[in-house]
Amino acid sequence: MCGIAGLFDLRGKRDFSRDLVRRMNDVQVHRGPDEGGYHFEPGIALAHRRLSIIDLSTGQQPLFNEDGSVAVVFNGEIYNFQELVPELEALGHAFHTRSDTEVIVHAWEAWGEDCVQRFRGMFAFALWDRNRETLFLARDRLAVKPLFYALLPDGTFAFGSELKVLMQHPLLDRRIDAHAVEEYFALGYVAEPRTIFAGAKKLGAAETLCVRRGQPVPQPRCYWDVHFMLDNPLSLAEASAELTARLRESVRLRMIAEVPLGAFLSGGVDSSAVVATMAGLSDEPVHTCSIAFDDPAFNESDFAQKVADRYRTNHxxxxxxxxxxxxIDTLAGLYDEPYADSSAIPTWRVCQLARKRVTVALSGDGGDESFGGYRRYRLHLMEERMRGALPLGVRQPMFGLLGRLYPKADWAPRMFRAKTTFQALARDSLQAYFHSVSILRDAMRRQLFSNRFRSELAGYNAIEVFRRHAATAHTDDALALIQYVDLKTYLVGDINTKVDRASMAHSLEVREPLMDHKLVEWLATLPSGLKVKGQEGKYLFKKAMEPLLPNDVLYRPKMGFSVPLSRWFRGPLRERVRQTVLGETLAATGIFNPDYLRHLVDAHQSGARDYSSPLWSLMMFEAFVRSSGGCPARAPELAAAV
Structure with a gap:
């Protein structure tokens, strides 16, 4: 795995500062500690940090075509590169390395912008074609690997694997994007294509961007989408057999490496299935890594041990x-912008452990979205049946009133926590799902933000992120719609971001067999009833894995990879929470209503409410503000208007 960076002059052929480009590259040395490479010519600078995985001796980057007119810097893996080499050789291209990177330059020469259609893998790359005076950027279909870019005031186009790369440039507009703040406190991350800074963007999933000298920067082009057809007539037995075969193919492709390889093993269905499949494909014991917790409520290590024992892994x-x-502060520096998924802590730890043993680790990420594994999916389908019984015109006033009157009861047994259900029933399907996944729901965010900041938002609501994607889902199936939205938002903005930054912090490459785009495409053809059946999520996946995994691994309640925030904030972090949330850093931004901040802290610490997730999101926002050097020039103006 690697890091890429570069600068492109859209107006002419200036020579870029080599010191600046080296700083941009050095700040991401963790992504590629093995080597650093550069290419400079008038108007273009390319930089690369390398973590050697395939073709250790000759895979250095930037890598060029035969005459040196096309150069690429690449982060990721093209798993089908060995299939593409003979096809490209037949077209007259000569290969000088055994690396997947060289496939990219020749595929560009052969197929132009459509070359990405031929790649099966995880990738973010930037390709320079001197003859066409064109810079071509691309990101993989499910956005496993990151890519940031910015158009600077002097006509420079900058890009990099992490936001901190762009932050090295003095001309980057680092004003806070108000809409990004709204998205963060709703979703826990800043959704593509925004970043927290007004002057930078993320290239989205399955997007390319073709930038030409002398021309305006166009909008990114989407080259792939998943279509939930739900019309595959396979029986359960047939679907189970095909799923097993497709999983084996996906895992086999991801086991190609010239360095030590292993897997994460949490004891959940997804990682256990990946390990079981790896064991069936390997003559040697698989290396597996697990994190155990000393709190039994969060510990899955016994289940991981069962799978390790069954397959005799080196565990x-x-x-x-x-x-x-x-x-906390380490994570703020790692993510470069606010990021509120507290499972980043154990993810960082398991990557740290894995890197002591291997350089490449396979994970089970992506299974919940495609197989229908989240508990919230089952609850949403139950609510959908209730919504379907009454028209919206009846539900809105009736359940809206009940939602307002019914007390919030975080302390009560789940069956008595009806406030959220009433609120969901008063909404349409997409609004209800957005409501269910929001860290701070609409009413809470209205109270959280200061009057002046709400005017900055000008009515913008983060549900627009969901609406934008729902408009392209082309399905009215209740489960398929929210799966599609999650594939476009939560998987990209939360899961893949978390794993990429945590793994790269330890120079570890993580590969995700359950995110193979061909597997995802095939799963989208299957009826939703094969994914969620009654109260059983991942129904097909679990049935397919029954011959390979113990029933108590397959059918136990989902635990998740979480930490005890609620207890921390009332116990060992009690004073830190109070000082952070009510301190000068957040107050100086002018973004927040201080009375509501105090309510969140007091109500949580008294035990009246469980506000652990909102408080964690505020702590991570505060850490971001400190690590990035404070808020923009408008902050004092906002602060004065609270």
């Missing part, structure tokens, strides 16, 4: 203390 376990909260 490595480290126990993390339940008060492992020393990473």
């Amino acid at each position: 490595y376990v480290e126990t993390v203390k339940s008060d492992d909260f020393d990473l």
Whole structure:
């Protein structure tokens, strides 16, 4: 795995500062500690950090075509590169390395912008074609690998694998994007294509961007989408057999490496299925890594051990203390913008453990979205049946009133926590799903933000992110719609972001067999009833894995990869929460209503409410503000208007 960076002069052929480009590259040295490479010519600068995985001796980058007119810097893996080499050789292209990177330059020469259609893998790359004076950027279909870019005031186009790369440039507009703040406090991340900074963007999933000298920067082009057809007539037995075969193919492709390879093993269905499949494809014991927690409520290590014992893996376990909260500031520097998924802590730890043993690790990420594994999916389908019984005109006033009157009861047994259900029933399907996944729901965000900041938002609501994607889903199936939205938002903005930054912090490459685009496409053809059946999520996946995994691994309640925030904030982090949320850093931004901040802290610490997720999101926002050097020039103006 690697890091890429570069600058392109859209107006002429200036020579870029080599010191600046080296700083941009050095700030991401963790992504590629093995080597650094550069290419400079008038009007273009390319930089690369390398973590050697395939073709260790000759895969250095930037990598060029035969006459040196096309150069590429690449982060990721093209898993089908060995299939493409003979096809490109037949077209007259000569290969000088055994790396997947060289396939990209020749595929560009052969197929132009459509070359990405031929690649099967995870990738973010930038390709320079001198003869066409064109810079071509691309990101893989499910946005496993990141790519940021910015158009600067002097006509420079900058790009990099992490936002911190662009932050090295003095001309980057680092004013906070108000819409990004709204998205963050709703979703826990800033959704593509925004970043927290007004002057930078993320290239989205399955997008390319073709930038030509002397021309305006166009909008990115989408080259792929998943279509939930739901019309595949396979029986359960037939679908199980085909799923097993497709999973084996996906895992086999991701086991190609010239360095030590292993897998994460949490004890959940997804990672256990990947490990079981790897064991069936390997003559040697698989290296597996697990994190155990000293708090039994969060510990899955016994289930991971069962799978490790069954397949005789070389299993490595480290126990993390339940008060492992020393990473807060580390995470802020890692993600470069606010990021509120607290499972980033154990993810960082398991990557740290894995890197002691292997350079490449396979994971089970992406299974919940495609197989229908989230508990929220089952709850949404139950609510959908209730919504279907009454028209919206009846539901809105009736359940809206009940939602307002019914007390919030975080402390009560789940069956008595009806406030959220009433609120969901008063909404349409997409609004209800957005409501269910929001960290701070609409009413809470209205109270959270200051009057002046709400005017900055000008009515913008983060549900627009969901609406934008729902408009292209082309399905009215209740489950398929929210799966599609999650594939476009939560998987990209939360899961893939978390794993990429945590793994790259330890120079570890993580590969995700369950995100193979051909597998995702095929799963989208299957009826929703094969994914969620009654109260059983991942129905087909679990049935297919029954011959390979113990029933208590397959059918136990989903635990998740979480940490005890609620207890932390009332116990060992009590004073830190109070000082952080009510301190000067957040107050100086002018974004927040101080009275509501105090309510969140007091109500949580008194035990009246569980506000652990909102408080964590505020702590991570505060850490971001400190690590990035504070808010923009408008902050004092906002602060004065609270």
